[in-house]
Amino acid sequence: MSLEHAILGFLNYRPFTGYDLKKVFDTSVQHFWSADQSQIYRTLNALTKKGWVEMEKVAQQDRPDRKVYHISDSGKEELLHWLSAPPLMGSPHSAPLVQVFFSAQLPDEELLAKFEGFAAMMRAVLEQYEQIPENIEIYKQQIPSEREHYFWMLTLDNGIRSM
Incomplete structure (x- = not known):
């Protein structure tokens, strides 16, 4: 795109x-x-x-x-x-996944801290995603098309599933 x-x-x-x-x-x-x-x-x-x-x-x-x-x-x-x-x-680039791939090099304590930080970042992203249906409700008033709404929600669902 x-x-x-x-x-x-x-x-x-x-x-x-x-x-x-x-x-x-x-x-x-x-x-x-x-x-x-x-x-x-x-x-x-x-x-x-x-x-x-x-x-x-x-x-x-x-x-x-x-x-x-x-x-x-x-x-x-x-x-x-x-x-x-x-x-x-x-392109399926993901710096966090490259770090995970090579994480055997780190001590367990550091890994735990890294994964806890990563989980916190993902929770923050999920919180942003959870706000999107509220925004879609606002846009539904401006663009009253159930077909549009369906595809908007489809992209949100994909975002959540690909986390």
């Missing part, structure tokens, strides 16, 4: 500012795709240059104009083309 396609997917739901896109990333797909604010803005600029996204300036009183981004027809075509393509499997 590319950040470009994730942004196109969100803009296919409705127009967003770059700031609002960052918030929606952090409350929806963060468990499998994260992006910082500068990456989002760079990608929005690239998508605009490609003609896949259009930007509209909305005047605000006593504040700079808001830049609201909309998906274009060619952006929708690109999104559908990408969605229809066979998925590319990501």
Whole structure:
């Protein structure tokens, strides 16, 4: 997956500012795709240059104009083309698992501390995942599609199972 396609997917739901896109990333797909604010803005600029996204300036009183981004027809075509393509499997890199693989070199006390720390990190991730259904309920009000909701929950379930 590319950040470009994730942004196109969100803009296919409705127009967003770059700031609002960052918030929606952090409350929806963060468990499998994260992006910082500068990456989002760079990608929005690239998508605009490609003609896949259009930007509209909305005047605000006593504040700079808001830049609201909309998906274009060619952006929708690109999104559908990408969605229809066979998925590319990501690289299965996991630094913690490489450490576990070679952990026989460590004394038991150090291993226990390492595994307790790893378990604490995983519990923290699980706590984040447990917040996602709450966010999905909020998004369900904005995008009332049971089909969309099903696939959102499917990705969450995958995230939890792959921990």
